[in-house]
Amino acid sequence: MVDLVNRPYARAFEAYATQYPDEILCLSADLTSSCEIDGFRDRHPEQFLSLGMAEQNMMSFAGGLGLAGYRPFVHTFGVFMYRRPYDQLMASIAYPRRKVRLMGFLPGVTTPGGMTHQSIEDISVMRSIPNMTILECGDATEVESICEAADSIDGPVWCRVLRGSVPRLFDSPIKVGEIRVLSEGADVLVVTSGICTEEAMRARAAFAKAGLSIRHLHLHTIKPFDASALLDHIQSVTHGVVTLENHVTEGGIGSLAAEVMADAGVGKRLMRLGLRDTYAHGGSRPYLMRYYGLDALALVQGIERLLGEEFDITEDDLDAVRVDDVHSLVKAEAL
Amino acid sequence: MTDIVTFVNYLGCIMRNERSTEEIALGIRRRVFEHAIRNNGGYLSQACSAAEQLAWLYNEELDLGAATLPMVPRPFAGVPALGNDAYHTGAGYNGPAEPEFDRLFIAPAHYALAAYATLIEVGRMAPEGLEMFNKDGSSVEMIGAEHSPGMEVHNGTLGIGLSTAAGLAWGRKRRGEPGRTWVFMSDGEVQEGQTWEAIAAAAHHRIDNLYAIMDVNRQQCDGAMSSVMDVGDIKAKIEQFGGVAVRVDAHKLDRIREAVKTPHRGKPLIILANSSPFRGMPSLQLRFPGLHYVRFKSEEERSRMNKEIARSLRVDPVAYEGAH
Numbered sequence: 015m016v017d018l019v020n021r022p023y024a025r026a027f028e029a030y031a032t033q034y035p036d037e038i039l040c041l042s043a044d045l046t047s048s049c050e051i052d053g054f055r056d057r058h059p060e061q062f063l064s065l066g067m068a069e070q071n072m073m074s075f076a077g078g079l080g081l082a083g084y085r086p087f088v089h090t091f092g093v094f095m096y097r098r099p100y101d102q103l104m105a106s107i108a109y110p111r112r113k114v115r116l117m118g119f120l121p122g123v124t125t126p127g128g129m130t131h132q133s134i135e136d137i138s139v140m141r142s143i144p145n146m147t148i149l150e151c152g153d154a155t156e157v158e159s160i161c162e163a164a165d166s167i168d169g170p171v172w173c174r175v176l177r178g179s180v181p182r183l184f185d186s187p188i189k190v191g192e193i194r195v196l197s198e199g200a201d202v203l204v205v206t207s208g209i210c211t212e213e214a215m216r217a218r219a220a221f222a223k224a225g226l227s228i229r230h231l232h233l234h235t236i237k238p239f240d241a242s243a244l245l246d247h248i249q250s251v252t253h254g255v256v257t258l259e260n261h262v263t264e265g266g267i268g269s270l271a272a273e274v275m276a277d278a279g280v281g282k283r284l285m286r287l288g289l290r291d292t293y294a295h296g297g298s299r300p301y302l303m304r305y306y307g308l309d310a311l312a313l314v315q316g317i318e319r320l321l322g323e324e325f326d327i328t329e330d331d332l333d334a335v336r337v338d339d340v341h342s343l344v345k346a347e348a349l
Numbered sequence: 350m351t352d353i354v355t356f357v358n359y360l361g362c363i364m365r366n367e368r369s370t371e372e373i374a375l376g377i378r379r380r381v382f383e384h385a386i387r388n389n390g391g392y393l394s395q396a397c398s399a400a401e402q403l404a405w406l407y408n409e410e411l412d413l414g415a416a417t418l419p420m421v422p423r424p425f426a427g428v429p430a431l432g433n434d435a436y437h438t439g440a441g442y443n444g445p446a447e448p449e450f451d452r453l454f455i456a457p458a459h460y461a462l463a464a465y466a467t468l469i470e471v472g473r474m475a476p477e478g479l480e481m482f483n484k485d486g487s488s489v490e491m492i493g494a495e496h497s498p499g500m501e502v503h504n505g506t507l508g509i510g511l512s513t514a515a516g517l518a519w520g521r522k523r524r525g526e527p528g529r530t531w532v533f534m535s536d537g538e539v540q541e542g543q544t545w546e547a548i549a550a551a552a553h554h555r556i557d558n559l560y561a562i563m564d565v566n567r568q569q570c571d572g573a574m575s576s577v578m579d580v581g582d583i584k585a586k587i588e589q590f591g592g593v594a595v596r597v598d599a600h601k602l603d604r605i606r607e608a609v610k611t612p613h614r615g616k617p618l619i620i621l622a623n624s625s626p627f628r629g630m631p632s633l634q635l636r637f638p639g640l641h642y643v644r645f646k647s648e649e650e651r652s653r654m655n656k657e658i659a660r661s662l663r664v665d666p667v668a669y670e671g672a673h
Contacts, residue, residue: 036524063519071512071546078516081502082524102543105503106513110438110495111429145430171432247551 016181020153024050030161041088049089072146075100092133094120121174124262128296138265139194140172145340148236150174152211157185201228203251207233210258216333224325241274254283263288285320362467373404378629386667396463398566398624403467403653411451414444418474421441438500448526456510457535460495496663508541515551518559532561537569551617552591559617574639599624632657
């Protein structure tokens with residue numbers, strides 16, 4: 015059973031931002047407690063700017079703060095930070111390489127809020143924006159280290175941040191640009207990011223018992239990306255590659271792997287798992303991950319399809335699903 | 350350091366007093382007219398409506414240091430990117446970004462031609478700069494980019510300038526910098542919701558070192574704003590959103606000079622400069638409502654406009670290739 019950490023972002027942001035009272039600013043768009051910065055707002059009002067439900071202004075305003083030499087950390091749900099204010103993100107932040115840290119909460123299906131709240135194509139969008147860096151948290155340790163990691167970037171950074179009760183899977187902080195090698199098997203390469211990494215870890219032991227050795231990589235840095243390291247891992251497995259992401263299969267880490275393989279002329283198979291050209295709807299995380307094929311069982315089935323072989327792995331063979339207590343106080347709010 | 354700053358300010362004062370703002374406004378119109386005739390069209394009406402505003406900002410109101418970039422603009426040197434260390438914006442034509450100096454954004458980036466003409470008239474750019482306008486490989490772009498002379502941020506998508514300036518102004522105020530942040534705006538921008546978000550944010554955060562002068566010429570790309578999408582009473586709306594707005598005649602400099610003295614403690618000040626898009630070039634009235642970008646429809650029209658506008662501006666007609 016994995017350790018669960020309660021609201022790691024709240025503590026990590028406060029600890030980091032207060033080291034730079036004259037440089038770092040905390041911006042919020044009416045989702046302050048939902049982004050776990052309510053305590054920061056109350057204790058450090060001089061570093062906090064409430065900009066209301068006005069994201070277009072917030073993005074250009076943040077660009078202006080960047081021009082003034084500040085490093086604003088912009089907090090809201092990820093989806094609200096690029097769909098409506100995309101032009102402002104481009105012109106006021108990305109083009110001029112402002113040191114704006116875009117802390118996007120509720121990535122993919124981590125919200126029951128449905129289509130309007132689920133950022134399912136943000137990585138695709140951010141990957142195609144020149145000057146943008148993309149980081150994604152997969153566990154509490156990465157949430158705890160994302161502020162420092164993001165703030166080390168000379169330019170804008172898009173961060174997929176997890177909130178509430180977050181499992182601790184790793185014991186070392188994010189090192190920007192590095193790939194985490196979680197297992198060094200030789201049969202199939204599994205590449206995951208975000209909350210899908212925990213799912214892949216649940217499936218790994220079952221495959222080991224069934225005699226398939228998996229090489230498992232976790233990506234916290236999606237852009238810039240070191241293709242050569244991934245290619246080395248691809249070369250070191252006998253069969254193909256399976257990617258699993260909390261995102262549409264177009265433009266995310268599945269596409270990233272495809273591009274790397276095609277560019278290098280790698281003749282191995284690739285199975286891209288994620289949201290398959292579809293929107294999601296509102297529901298609990300385990301339900302949505304099952305329904306849309308983002309969980310451990312979906313990975314098992316994907317690997318079976320890739321190999322054309324059944325491993326007779328059932329749900330009972332997978333490590334226990336982590337079930338959040340829906341009545342827990344650690345949940346920030348309904349959305 | 351203080352001595353140097355004082356000296357630079359002193360030089361600035363001398364420069365400002367060299368020519369009257371009226372002369373500079375006339376010079377802006379003349380340069381834009383000449384350019385448009387030579388190129389068979391251009392953003393002419395913007396010079397008509399905005400000449401006094403831009404001349405006043407640069408010649409009187411703004412406290413700017415001496416230009417830090419070469420009088421003849423450098424060619425395009427790439428976009429901002431990791432490794433492009435030589436990259437710089439065009440802000441150096443407005444002087445250095447020192448705490449005591451003002452900053453200016455040209456929010457409607459298609460006013461670039463008029464803005465470049467202003468830089469020339471106030472001695473911050475060489476006349477050769479305008480020859481590079483809209484030429485491939487040049488930084489003197491048709492729609493002012495952030496690397497274009499006098500520009501510091503991209504404002505080509507209308508409505509983002511005031512927000513960016515609000516952020517810059519808030520940040521400067523927090524550090525106790527005395528310099529103001531100014532935006533030259535256009536009235537068409539008030540159709541964009543972001544403008545109202547920016548005013549509300551500036552009022553909420555008491556950003557009173559933020560100033561704007563808006564060229565209220567009531568024109569936009571499709572024609573008269575009243576026909577495209579009427580915006581109603583801009584002054585009342587700004588005040589409702591928490592700003593301070595003052596209406597003036599855009600062509601009466603004394604009114605503009607008075608307007609900027611309006612108390613606006615805790616609020617941004619926006620001067621609404623009611624302007625004529627034909628001012629100084631009455632012949633342009635024949636082109637109404639297609640004033641956004643005036644391209645001459647025939648050699649006959651070009652030739653006639655050349656003679657008539659030249660007469661209005663008290664200059665000789667432009668000798669261009671193929672003129673008759």
